Amino acid sequence: MAAEPVRIDDPADPRIAGFVSIRERDLTGREGLFIAEGTVVLRMLGAAPARDNGFVADAFLLLENRLAGIADVLATFPLTVPVYVASAAVFDAVAGFNMHRGVLALGRKPASERGETLLEGLPETSLVLVGCGLSNHDNVGSIFRNAAAFGADAVFLDGMSCDPLYRKAIRVSVGSVLTVPFSRGLDAHAMLQRLAEAGFDIWGLSPRGEVTVGEIPAARRIALVLGTEGEGLPETILSSFRTARIPQRPGLDSLNVATASGIALYQIALAMGRVG
Amino acid sequence: MAAEPVRIDDPADPRIAGFVSIRERDLTGREGLFIAEGTVVLRMLGAAPARDNGFVADAFLLLENRLAGIADVLATFPLTVPVYVASAAVFDAVAGFNMHRGVLALGRKPASERGETLLEGLPETSLVLVGCGLSNHDNVGSIFRNAAAFGADAVFLDGMSCDPLYRKAIRVSVGSVLTVPFSRGLDAHAMLQRLAEAGFDIWGLSPRGEVTVGEIPAARRIALVLGTEGEGLPETILSSFRTARIPQRPGLDSLNVATASGIALYQIALAMGRVG
Structure with a gap:
């Protein structure tokens, strides 16, 4: 059971600020946060607590037509992690380029260096x-x-x-x-x-x-x-x-x-x- | 001894038409032609005749400040292969994106499949x-x-x-x-x-x-x-x-x-x- 999807219609919506311009921003590094892309990677992020490695998901941003296909993966995350969905136009405007995969998670790494x-x-x-x-x-x-x-x-x-x-x-x-x-x-x-x-x-x-x-x-x-x-x-x-x-x-x-x-x-x- | 460099000031100059928008065009394929990038690759293209594998260079397009550094590689090509040089602004306008390397050759492959x-x-x-x-x-x-x-x-x-x-x-x-x-x-x-x-x-x-x-x-x-x-x-x-x-x-x-x-x-x- 994942969180109820929330539809995003404005690329500037502050709730999805973490996903804005990820291509440029991920090259500068963002302390503590990372972007995980694609179903296979999200599946591994969902399995992270079982590995006790400290990685967690902060939020998801999905193309609306990808939601059904990824439901089983989302179900492995806590209900408290928000699931945002968007049209292709809004999704690409947020990400800053054409994201064929349409499946993103904003992840958070452990606070301390190990x-x-x-x-x-x-x-x-x-x-x-x-x-x-x-x-x-x-x-x-x-x-x-x-x-x-x-x-x-x-x-x-x-x-x-x-x-x-x-x-x-x-x-x-x-x-x-x-x-x-x-x-x-x-x-x-x-x-x-x-x-x-x-x-x-x-x-x-x-x-x-x-x-x-x-x-x-x-x-x-x-x-x-x-x-x-x-x-x-x-x-x-x-x-x-x-x-x-x-x-x-x-x-x-x-x-x-x-x-x-x-x-x-x-x-x-x-x-x-x-x-x- | 390479050909005398020819300065290009107009990205639409027909002499360098083969280098235009190479990022998009190389994905569609151009019969018989290819783009070779960088000094190491050009060195191998220059050695192609000795390998008798049919690859030849049709032309070079170089950032003007790269010319001196690549003179020894150009010298391995026939005098008949034109060497075009351009400023960074013209070079990027031709290629369609920022080419850090600034060293391109338009190559031609053998006519027949082997x-x-x-x-x-x-x-x-x-x-x-x-x-x-x-x-x-x-x-x-x-x-x-x-x-x-x-x-x-x-x-x-x-x-x-x-x-x-x-x-x-x-x-x-x-x-x-x-x-x-x-x-x-x-x-x-x-x-x-x-x-x-x-x-x-x-x-x-x-x-x-x-x-x-x-x-x-x-x-x-x-x-x-x-x-x-x-x-x-x-x-x-x-x-x-x-x-x-x-x-x-x-x-x-x-x-x-x-x-x-x-x-x-x-x-x-x-x-x-x-x-x-």
Whole structure:
């Protein structure tokens, strides 16, 4: 049972102010809030309380013709979350561009950063990803999708990485940003140091890695560290930890960082017996 | 030595008509022509004649302040290819949106489709990709990038797949569309039949595959077949050929098709001893 839908006829209606011009605004970041798009992502947001990860929905904005099709998903949210519906003209005027999907939620993230708690709460046997300077939303979204596919326990992003709660990153992750625990904002070196102290084998992924990803030995706890596509990981990280490469043809361009993360996670998850 | 730059002051100048509104127009397809963006991609276009793959440049349009930085790349093209330069205002008015890169070439593809010739010309030991219904430009671009990274000899796309020469696909492929031989437009079943007759082991990639990608045995010739992300490969293909899966966590969503192609190609290239 979801809340009774409320029809919105004025794009300037203050009740839907949170959805205005989301394409431009999501690039500037809004503290604590995010936009979730599409049925699959909303389903994951609805399942968030069961995961106890602190994500909640503040409101929905739907194209009127999408209401019936999404009723079962809305029913997973508390009755107190308002459901606004609008015509295509009003909906597009609010969003600022043509939204084919017509299904939006305004979400709210947990008040406190969970970096420290996240690390402390990791299981005895853990596989985590660490991102340094991952500034591309598509790549960050894809990396979360891969993390979910291969059962990573957490993702740690440094302060130079973009917020995975950007609309596009959530969409590309197919909602995995809402299911794979993450923290963002810690300093990369401090983060790796803490992980090493917590018993993690740290492996930096680099085209100049000393071993291939297939040679990474199984371990109780493994952290895979990813850098930006162009520059790669900083020398200070490459020289402080072990490094692995993905065997590939010599050439100017290495793999896309998201694809590379998928291949490395696949190999590590196999080695740890997490998939089979 | 490139052609002497010609300054363009009028966005409606007929000499640069091929560059007008490229964002909208590239979605409709223009027979024989394509837009190549950015220095890395232009470098690959310049190297095309050496690859004897039939791609040529018809013209360049550059932001005036990019000219000096790209002189060495322009020098790899014939003197007969005109080089147009424009101010940011004129450049954006032509392209129809803000082009940060400011480096464009209008390319021309070979007059004849090379499907049959491509198959006949493949080396004794070959690894090829076959795409069925790959309609997303980003995914097709990423798949070509992976094909290049793992040394695939060719990509065969069916008629339901999008043209890899769309601007965005070329860009995402980091120019690999211009270096990995491909054909597009053949019927998927006929194509697979021809590949099987030519001695290829055909492997369909599917979440319900009978073996894991790591279990695909080495062979002289292997064809990896990819379907769309949502629907996957059609039953008629899955039931006619062997299938392989990527081990992953159970869940609603499988991997992105481009990432999946990267993982499968990585495993097959390893098995065939093509990378190491």
